[in-house]
Amino acid sequence: MEVITLKKISEVLGLSISTVSRALKNHPDISLATKKRVNELADTLEYEPNINAINLRSKKNRVLSLIVPSISGFFYDSFISAVEEESRKNNYTLMILQSSNDAEIEKSSLHICRQNRISGLFVCLSTQTTSMAAFEKFKEADIPLVFFDKVPEGTAYNKVCIADEQAAKLAAELLLSKNKKNVLSIFGNENLSITRTRNKAYQRIISLQKDVVTHNEFCNSTEDAKKITRQYFSKKQKPDAVFCMSDEILIGVMKSLNELKVSIPDDVSVISLSDGYLPKLYTPEITYIETSGYKLGKLAFTKMMQCLNGSAEPEELYTTSPLIKGGSL
Amino acid sequence: MEVITLKKISEVLGLSISTVSRALKNHPDISLATKKRVNELADTLEYEPNINAINLRSKKNRVLSLIVPSISGFFYDSFISAVEEESRKNNYTLMILQSSNDAEIEKSSLHICRQNRISGLFVCLSTQTTSMAAFEKFKEADIPLVFFDKVPEGTAYNKVCIADEQAAKLAAELLLSKNKKNVLSIFGNENLSITRTRNKAYQRIISLQKDVVTHNEFCNSTEDAKKITRQYFSKKQKPDAVFCMSDEILIGVMKSLNELKVSIPDDVSVISLSDGYLPKLYTPEITYIETSGYKLGKLAFTKMMQCLNGSAEPEELYTTSPLIKGGSL
């Protein structure tokens, strides 16, 4: 199939390339009659401007990139879904790259981004990332960076985050208001800032009530969470509530509780922070504080657009996390 | 930050642009000494070739596109994950577009693909797609098309599919071998070819055993599946096994069974076709026939590469679906 270019159209019509170009862009210099002729021919020939030529000429590239540990998973896929939607609506192409939580792959993905001369970049840091040097290059080149979920420390970057503090606080308040006295609280990897933030906010509230016993545990996997839960529920003095910092932990907790035939909410209450998909699978549905990837994606995109249209100072933005009532509390 | 081009390097070194270009490509015409000088400068200056210029010159574009109803969900996200991995390894950029099961959006996504002059396209048809006309254009332009999951009828296209027949057959055989006599079998939307295939293969096997009662049901949502299950398990004569065609259905079935406190596997056996994530959440874990999106993604990519390297006739490929034993049967 022959490719249609401005040149081809100009030859057919006996016009110059520049006239055709201007006619298609509705330039005031061109007469109405000519515009009409050009547009009609372009339509029937199904002319599509060559995006590479345009990019080369304009030194721009309507491509955004998104680097994420993994596409699959409850949180990231909905985040990506939101960003894709917005990118498409705003006429940007989205390039998604997985880092597999590997600092090397992350680095080479950044290289791919530079090669592609992208216009903006969304990043969820890999758990192995230690240096921000590679990201500095983008800042120097004035390519907007928006970090999400796993974000760097400090105030040098744009970040959009789940309102970890607010969400954890809300969960703690809820547990207190329900008069729970012996709470097992399971958090993720202690080194992640997200864990620290959630843990700190949660502790501050829950420790207000002096007569509440809380057992703080940290873990690295669903399997860990499962083991911890089994341990606590094999004891004489069983917890009357379990708090889960994430979906990953919730799965492990539920596994153990079901295996031990602990009844929810009769024997124990369960509350989790979650994207929302998982809690609805259980019976009764788990009460959770929503940490929506989709919402966060929309927020991230808004920030990106601000940056692209002449940005302001780096800032840290938060989504809000509402309580979604299930039957587990 | 100044952008480095061949021209810049050539000026610094007092060489011509073409010599620099050839030196970087290790062209035999260029002397070793010159190559060394050029490469060293290019390294220190962190030269990156302008991909738009290359694409324009070569009239090629190492971009693959993937159109899918939704990024999130157990099946698609793992498919995409596999395709992204392979694309990256093979130096292709992947552009992902969501159709939201809307024929109009699908069409405009195809338009975006044409605009971007992509090299190849993976498609999972939207449920609303009626005409294949827009796809024909790609065939005419010699742009490889690989359909997956929801594929068009006929033999005109490349398709990679879950081995629906084999998987459904395997499930049926398993139920028979376990001596189940009263089986509730829930399938998805009756109009989808995937449903018809699975249903047909399943029926053929299960009907071999004359004394087995099977209740065939079709449904459109998790909610439907839940209702159907509730209905059957409110009867006197309860099924001794439930077969679920998909994750979506499994969720509904499990909801009802749990609510009715039907015990698995004591009161009833459950078997599903699944991507594998969901079955492991339940206690006991659900026995399933694996329909892996990840595997399918790898297969799709392999086919795409074949097409890109001078293709053969369109063909239909299948993954295999192994049985993964849980405790539900």
Place this chain on the structure above:
DNA sequence: TTTAATCCTGCAAACGTTTGCACAATTGTT
């Protein structure tokens, strides 16, 4: 010393757009 072969390097065109500038043709003003 001439001629041929070998080795390097550079010129220039091409890919498809966009856009500043020039200019021809038309119209309007004295």
Place this chain on the structure above:
DNA sequence: AACAATTGTGCAAACGTTTGCAGGATTAAA
């Protein structure tokens, strides 16, 4: 009738590569 203003169009350069071809410099063969 001469000149200015307006209108519509085209020329040519630029974006950053790649590559066929030509040609200069060096070395080897006659």
